[in-house]
Amino acid sequence: MVNILYKEESYQLLGVLFDVHNELGGGFLEAVYSDAIQYELKLKSIPFERERQYKISYKDIILPHHYFADFVVYDKIILEIKSITNLNDRHTAQCLNYLKISGNKLAILANFEADKLMHQRILL
DSSP: OOOOTTHHHHHHHHHHHHHHHHHHOSOSOHHHHHHHHHHHHHHTTOOEEEEEEEEEEETTEEEEEEEEEEEEETTTEEEEEEOSSOOOHHHHHHHHHHHHHHOOSEEEEEEEOSSSEEEEEEEO
């Protein structure tokens, strides 16, 4: 039997993503999907933070550039939203970097493509 990390939380989060895609379809900007996701998370009383900032430490300093995760859900799942034709390795690497600096173990990368919702779980 496979042990899925944050199975119930992931299931609820994917339900939100599918609700948004079923209602809006594809073709909107990422910000529109993020606004709709925020609405659904609040409606379902799912705890989240939008655009959480992560500082990057290097040796004894904090670098001037920061990362901003689209959402952190349940204070343990990074949710990265895209609205592009195709995901690529750069998007996966972005999620891995978020996981490294946040200390979280799971990211969900969601792409609101024109015809369907694409999503992938990324584990660290």
